[in-house]
Amino acid sequence: MAEVVPLSRGDLRLTYRIPSALQPLLPGTLVIVPLQRRREKAVVVKLTDVCDFPQNKLLNISGLLSEGSVLPPDLLKLATWMAGYYMAPFRTVVEAMVPAPVREGKGQMRETMIEAIRPVEKETLEALNKAARRQGELLQFLLQQTKAQPRSLVLKRMNMSASVAEGLVEKGLAKCHSESRVRESYQDGLDAEAVTASGPPALTEEQEAAFTRLEEVRKEGGFACWLLHGVTGSGKTEVYLRLMEKTLEEGGQVLFLVPEIALAPQTVARVRSRLVSTGANVVVWHSNLSAGQRADAFREVAEGRANVVVGARSAVFAPFPDLRLVLVDEEHEPAYKQEETPRYHGRDVAIMRAFDRKVMCLLGSATPALETLYNVRAEKFGVVKLTKRVDDRQMPLLHVVDLRRARAAGKGGGLFSPLLRDKMIDRLEKGEQTILFLNRRGYSTTALCPSCGHVVECPHCSVGLTLHRTDNRMRCHLCGYEKEAPTYCPSCRSPDFKWKGSGTQKVEAAVQALLPKARVVRLDADSARKRNHFRSVLQNFRKGKIDVLVGTQMIAKGLDFPNVTLVGLIDADLSLHQEDFRAAERTFQLIVQVSGRSGRGDRAGEVVVQTLTPHAPPIQFARRQDFDGFLDEELSLREEFRYPPYRHLIRQVLQGRNEEKIWFVAEKWAEEAEKTLGADVEIRGPAPTPIEKVADEYRVQLWYFTSAVSSTGQRLARMAQKFELPDGVKMMFDVDAVGL
Ligand code: ADP
Numbered sequence: 224m225a226e227v228v229p230l231s232r233g234d235l236r237l238t239y240r241i242p243s244a245l246q247p248l249l250p251g252t253l254v255i256v257p258l259q260r261r262r263e264k265a266v267v268v269k270l271t272d273v274c275d276f277p278q279n280k281l282l283n284i285s286g287l288l289s290e291g292s293v294l295p296p297d298l299l300k301l302a303t304w305m306a307g308y309y310m311a312p313f314r315t316v317v318e319a320m321v322p323a324p325v326r327e328g329k330g331q332m333r334e335t336m337i338e339a340i341r342p343v344e345k346e347t348l349e350a351l352n353k354a355a356r357r358q359g360e361l362l363q364f365l366l367q368q369t370k371a372q373p374r375s376l377v378l379k380r381m382n383m384s385a386s387v388a389e390g391l392v393e394k395g396l397a398k399c400h401s402e403s404r405v406r407e408s409y410q411d412g413l414d415a416e417a418v419t420a421s422g423p424p425a426l427t428e429e430q431e432a433a434f435t436r437l438e439e440v441r442k443e444g445g446f447a448c449w450l451l452h453g454v455t456g457s458g459k460t461e462v463y464l465r466l467m468e469k470t471l472e473e474g475g476q477v478l479f480l481v482p483e484i485a486l487a488p489q490t491v492a493r494v495r496s497r498l499v500s501t502g503a504n505v506v507v508w509h510s511n512l513s514a515g516q517r518a519d520a521f522r523e524v525a526e527g528r529a530n531v532v533v534g535a536r537s538a539v540f541a542p543f544p545d546l547r548l549v550l551v552d553e554e555h556e557p558a559y560k561q562e563e564t565p566r567y568h569g570r571d572v573a574i575m576r577a578f579d580r581k582v583m584c585l586l587g588s589a590t591p592a593l594e595t596l597y598n599v600r601a602e603k604f605g606v607v608k609l610t611k612r613v614d615d616r617q618m619p620l621l622h623v624v625d626l627r628r629a630r631a632a633g634k635g636g637g638l639f640s641p642l643l644r645d646k647m648i649d650r651l652e653k654g655e656q657t658i659l660f661l662n663r664r665g666y667s668t669t670a671l672c673p674s675c676g677h678v679v680e681c682p683h684c685s686v687g688l689t690l691h692r693t694d695n696r697m698r699c700h701l702c703g704y705e706k707e708a709p710t711y712c713p714s715c716r717s718p719d720f721k722w723k724g725s726g727t728q729k730v731e732a733a734v735q736a737l738l739p740k741a742r743v744v745r746l747d748a749d750s751a752r753k754r755n756h757f758r759s760v761l762q763n764f765r766k767g768k769i770d771v772l773v774g775t776q777m778i779a780k781g782l783d784f785p786n787v788t789l790v791g792l793i794d795a796d797l798s799l800h801q802e803d804f805r806a807a808e809r810t811f812q813l814i815v816q817v818s819g820r821s822g823r824g825d826r827a828g829e830v831v832v833q834t835l836t837p838h839a840p841p842i843q844f845a846r847r848q849d850f851d852g853f854l855d856e857e858l859s860l861r862e863e864f865r866y867p868p869y870r871h872l873i874r875q876v877l878q879g880r881n882e883e884k885i886w887f888v889a890e891k892w893a894e895e896a897e898k899t900l901g902a903d904v905e906i907r908g909p910a911p912t913p914i915e916k917v918a919d920e921y922r923v924q925l926w927y928f929t930s931a932v933s934s935t936g937q938r939l940a941r942m943a944q945k946f947e948l949p950d951g952v953k954m955m956f957d958v959d960a961v962g963l
Pocket residue numbers: 424425426427430453454455456457458459460461613614783
């Protein structure tokens with residue numbers, strides 16, 4: 224008998240009989256079962272001999288969905304935990320874990336291989352050459368090969384038709400078999416920059432100490448979570464690489480998570496060039512993989528042929544048979560949080576996997592998440608630090624510029640303070656490079672009428688439209704709505720209509736106006752969507768073909784260009800002003816990360832941070848690179864308000880087209896939650912989300928602050944099952960929510 228969990232009802236566990244045709248059946252196999260007169264997809268979780276139910280009344284499993292087991296026991300266990308913890312339907316977790324072609328046992332490419340049947344007598348070959356010359360040529364070629372070759376490839380190369388090969392096979396001189404083949408392209412296109420194969424550098428003293436300590440922990444075995452807290456440019460990647468090498472020497476597999484593959488081309492290239500030369504099979508697991516490619520990667524890992532997986536969030540589900548080291552780079556990145564169901568946190572799931580496998584998990588960052596630092600202080604996590612840049616390069620000199628003063632002095636209106644302007648001119652003269660960061664895209668953020676105050680909003684979302692100068696159109700970044708930009712106010716017809724705020728396009732234009740001779744290129748979410756564009760810009764920048772790179776903060780992480788000696792943060796306040804209790808943390812991280820892009824070569828770097836709030840604590844602490852100071856201040860604030868990491872946070876969103884209905888439901892739910900959840904859970908809301916309407920759907924949210932996240936989640940899930948949600952209203956939960 225088999226215990227199965229229907230994908231649609233993750234809370235049910237049912238027992239079925241296994242018909243002999245389906246034997247042997249393994250846990251982790253996807254099957255079809257009859258359930259309440261329907262056929263349901265389900266996953267086998269356990270084989271069993273006991274059942275409370277009379278055995279002769281048990282129903283049979285109807286059929287198989289997957290070819291064998293697709294979920295090894297540890298992933299099965301993880302799926303169950305995730306469905307519960309993240310309040311996500313079991314089906315969505317399984318779908319996130321297993322690529323569709325694997326789930327359905329499809330999509331594996333097979334190829335016919337051909338080889339000679341040895342030994343072949345000399346006389347046979349000679350006779351064949353006379354009787355059928357083409358067959359003779361083919362046989363001769365096959366005899367020169369040490370192993371079977373793809374038939375289609377051989378025939379194409381020798382310009383032969385299939386009948387030549389068939390003839391050989393009929394004569395008993397060659398044989399064919401079919402083999403599963405991996406789509407080669409699943410790791411294409413990511414080699415990014417060439418990496419000099421000069422061999423590993425000698426570790427600095429600090430790196431050596433960190434590596435020795437971490438290697439001790441790793442060798443000891445068992446679960447342990449450690450933080451590698453190293454300033455930008457301190458050589459964290461080198462420490463990861465050494466730990467990986469040690470793990471590979473022992474024959475184990477390694478998981479290496481990065482926030483987003485497309486933004487980490489250098490890291491990926493380094494890992495690959497270093498490890499592949501030692502014979503490792505490195506799989507790059509990125510979001511642009513097709514379903515088939517992902518299925519290939521999945522099988523490569525599952526069958527133990529790949530021993531390193533470098534990938535973004537979803538790589539945390541790679542089905543390693545022998546995982547022995549988990550690395551999470553830039554662990555503070557919000558990109559690790561999945562913003563659709565199942566809303567899991569890649570870093571936290573990585574820690575769970577390491578815990579389950581009883582292996583080491585290493586988190587690395589120059590600006591660790593507050594949650595992580597809190598766990599270090601509580602001694603749940605160990606920590607090693609790298610305080611210096613490699614080669615004792617200096618940390619950049621950081622200037623904070625008060626934009627209010629600069630503007631009051633009459634030099635305002637522009638994007639650049641006099642200080643930043645002078646330094647940009649200076650860099651161009653010296654032939655050094657500059658990066659300018661801005662946290663917005665588009666030319667301007669919103670259109671505002673100075674006469675009547677009218678703002679052009681998206682008709683479907685409660686946000687202002689963004690102007691894109693290149694085609695003079697306004698676009699909504701949430702739903703994609705677009706229309707031509709007006710030249711006068713649509714409301715009062717005033718021709719003084721203005722675009723307020725500043726975007727990357729505007730910065731680009733301003734740089735070009737200030738430095739007409741400079742080669743300026745912009746890189747943001749819009750342009751980065753084209754993968755090759757992103758890569759070629761970075762390559763050109765590295766080669767010195769670009770003087771000024773303008774980008775959003777998405778390009779702030781991980782880039783390492785030795786000739787960059789100036790970094791400007793155009794407006795450090797943008798992230799401070801979000802209605803988010805993490806705003807200070809984000810601002811601090813942004814400034815420190817952005818600073819890390821300056822002065823990575825032999826010359827010292829400089830950073831200019833422009834702000835309207837120069838005295839705000841995150842800006843001041845970041846200026847001094849005072850992590851402990853910031854941590855003390857921020858933790859005491861969080862403790863006072865009992866925000867995470869002092870309590871967990873569950874966010875609930877109700878959404879639908881009818882605003883009144885949504886509010887009515889939200890109030891009713893809040894009333895019930897008040898009664899059900901008990902006094903130890905603090906409920907806030909209902910309140911509108913910061914963006915109230917997206918694509919014509921209104922959104923209202925509730926917050927639950929709790930010390931017992933699992934049991935609160937369970938109680939909410941039970942409530943949700945009983946609650947009668949009216950038509951047209953959707954509800955979702957986000958456990959350990961990161962955004963707003
Ligand atoms: P981080 O990830 O801490 O910001 P990286 O690992 O990217 O830093 O290292 C920064 C630069 O220093 C890289 O170009 C790297 O190749 C180089 N590097 C790292 N370790 C050493 C070392 N021991 N000796 C010389 N160069 C090193």
